[in-house]
Amino acid sequence: MTRPPHIALTESELPALKASMRDLQVAASAYYAHTAGAGSAEDQATSVRSFLSAAQVLNDLLTKSVADKAAYAALFTRGAPGTELISAVKYVRNVSQHVLHVVRPAKTFRIVGGDLGFRRYMDWDEVPDDVHDQLHKGTQNLRPNYRAHLEGREVMGTMLAGLRFFAGLHPDVVHRDRRGEWTGFPLTSQPGMSTPLHPEEPADQIVAWEWLSARVPNGDCRVISAQITVDGTVYVCGDTFIDRLTFTPFVETVDQVNRDITAGFPYLSATTHEHVVDCTSEFPEARQSRVLRATDDLAMWTTPVDVLESGADWGRDADTGEGRGLVLTESREGVLGFNAYLIRRARRLNALVPPR
Template identity: 45%
Template sequence: MLLTKGLLAVDVLDVVGPGTSRPAALAPSATSEKGTDMPVTVRPDELAPLRTVMRDLQLSASRYYAGTASSEDLGALVREFITHTQTVNDWLTNAVGDAASYKAHFGTPRHLLADYIDANKYVRNVSQHVMHIVSPDDEVNLVGGTLGMRLYAHWDEVPAAVHAKLRPGTQSLRPAYDAKLFGKEVMSTMMEVLRFYADVVPDVIHRDLNGEWTGFPLMNQPGMSHALHPEEPSDSAEARAWMDGRRPGGSSRVICGQVTVEDRPYVFGFTFDGRHSFAAFSETIEQVNHDISLGFPYFSGDLAANVEGANEAFPDALQGVVLASREEVSSWGTPVTRVHVQGDWSTIDGEGWSQFVGLENKAIVPISMRHEIRRARRLNALTPPSATRR
């Protein structure tokens, strides 16, 4: 990777340092159809324990998804998830001061996602009280190719003989299991459980230092449109507005140039998560300035002199180039406070940036493909599981 001379038309801070502010939380989706006006009140002394068990639940969902792209036992990962789901459910039902508000979501009117909690409670009781191994159906769908393979599994049937051994209270939950889980793709139902808790007890969602949900977004799977984030709206136009309204994924970005595509200027560069980059990015000038206003750090700097290729360290990063910064990006990058429109320029040799930008912006590219590419880059959903375990 070589540098060419180019002028960066940006405002920069006089002082360079690592003290970039981080938000307490990213803004949730404003387009949910499952919203509630009865959130559970969580006391300060309840918050830390609840966030801990919620972290366990979030990570179990993320681990399950990662397992669908590896040789892990999906049944064990499913059982881990239902155990953590019931822990959160038990605590909110029996241990918190405002348990009445939580229980009200299972009454009349009933929360649209409450059946997913009852369904998980049913199958957790099956696993705990009957000698029956809860596991996805043996018949799975395998998708993917050179950019990564993934299994899509479905909830299996609970045999009548197993159901008959359950207590009447658990048996009464069987309709919820049959309606919401049986035959459904497993990861999509896990996301509904997370959406339920995000709606009724939003304060307990566990977030990382960047304000992002711990364990999310999930890694992009080319050609698949399933949600990568619990807050992600299902409608692509609403999802685009949601993505553009929140901070980008990752911890920082390094600007490497500007290119004009169909008469509109775009900034491009690389998104970093700590010292590693798994994805390049492109944004309009307006979008970059909006991100900066939200507190997201953009930098300018000598990228080629400070990074090296690192694909060999991440064998599951199959969808792009991996870069490793030798030091923290803030130690060699200059913070950018505003980007201005100017002619095309680049600090990196290469003729492909116009095509790179066009893949998510040109009208000739199918809308579904543009959305998938935009989502993967904007959410930084190309970070592989091997990176999150470090």
Template identity: 50%
Template sequence: MMRDLQLSASRYYAGTASSEDLGALVREFITHTQTVNDWLTNAVGDAASYKAHFGTPRHLLADYIDANKYVRNVSQHVMHIVSPDDEVNLVGGTLGMRLYAHWDEVPAAVHAKLRPGTQSLRPAYDAKLFGKEVMSTMMEVLRFYADVVPDVIHRDLNGEWTGFPLMNQPGMSHALHPEEPSDSAEARAWMDGRRPGGSSRVICGQVTVEDRPYVFGFTFDGRHSFAAFSETIEQVNHDISLGFPYFSGDLAANVEGANEAFPDALQGVVLASREEVSSWGTPVTRVHVQGDWSTIDGEGWSQFVGLENKAIVPISMRHEIRRARRLNALTPPSATRR
């Protein structure tokens, strides 16, 4: 059930960058939210502890669940569909366009037809959903469940939330992951303390930027890479200690360009490995400081690393770049559906 809820949120976000009916995607999320809520409310042995989050003291995010229940009941009992407002914010450019829609108002005449129990949920809708950006409210629902019943979160084989992170949108600071802190400094610590996104990385060289050595290469998710990476020596060794696989190997001899296979991958080069990375890569157990070197064309790597580390680059831009690379948040929806 939680997998369905997580994927419905991810599908909604993907839909904001396409021509899909956002209203239908919202209703899918609402349905799965209430399914999870009903399941936990009636769970044998755990129902009382779950219901307590809606009592006194009340969980800070509980109103998001009641607000979603209100929307579900409005559509079920009076056949009024609550969809995103027609007024949307369109952002983006050559790197991809995206709609940021907001929750619409529920007319008073529709509300008047509801049962008293559902009417009592209206304040939660007005406070938490009405006028708010839709995806951000979906994230709050997921955060609620992650906080009160963390064991129900569905994770993939890499231990990552199924359906996350969301794909990076250049210039936008909205969270790409339910666990992502809103403060950039806290978010940096969170990112550096967890495994990188993806399933493995291939190290292609080392470069010194502002007197500090950095390792660079490409992050793979299975056989495909949608993002390059750069890390400090210390960070790579920490990642390895967490069990994340880094490899060395002849990248040029084992991969080929694959951008044409992923038309929605607009933010970087796409590489496809002919075989599993582990079949041609040599596992790296520890990285040491060396002089600058590169197994591929070394031009541009200093600038690549500097974008996320040089003081001359605005902090907000550095954070956005770092987040996209570290979380591997450049993987397009077309790749996740394969």
């Protein structure tokens, strides 16, 4: 059930707000991209400061420029969830804006990963007393918010919380790409890490499983290349395409595919292996799966699926056992439920695509 907006926004107000929200979303996703591999600490810091600036621009527009600014101010007066985080962001943004002090993540960090790629998880640094003392009194009063909601906390998680706050004010504030997805999202999957890849992703894993199934998959389309029956359940498998590229396979039940089609997501059918070439070497950041490129436009070699019906198993993957392997990696009984969720999330969100 969709919650009513916290504030009323007019059509004339939305373009500027969505543009600022886009800046905020892009800064957050850029920061995350810079935490991968040998990402530069300076690039990480720049993205953090860009996020702070964009958040304060959006905060100022809502505070001073929209017609329903009283409703926005009332959220802070009554201490509505998320408002203290926005006040914390305002505090450290003012540090960056008004004091000769470089705002950046703390120098200590946690690093995770291995052969499939490393990523650093950074925390917000403390603001030294001598820096705090140079701020105006109004900003100084916000320090408790910073210490409670940012200082020592993991940066990306708090960025996502900020995005959720603004998105919760009014659904039309979110900036979306041509596919209807949040601009800049999902984040790229990090193996073994359950931290959210999307601002809308529920924290509870049971709820998140349902969320994944209720939303349409990411990508331009999915091409079915096999049907396989495992333990009495009929599945189809294939590849998710974005333009002519596929970074991840998929596996779904027939019922799930038909729900996706009803919701407007396109599924196609083809013998994919006859129409693609391996181009993994061109994408060194795509370390979790192979990358394939279609040799021609998909419309030239695929058939649209209007309604998927099951029959006898078919396709190369059904014969080689690869399809069964795809199914078992997403089965809560086949592997630990934790790992199964991470695999399904990466495939359903198409979150193995590196920043391009």
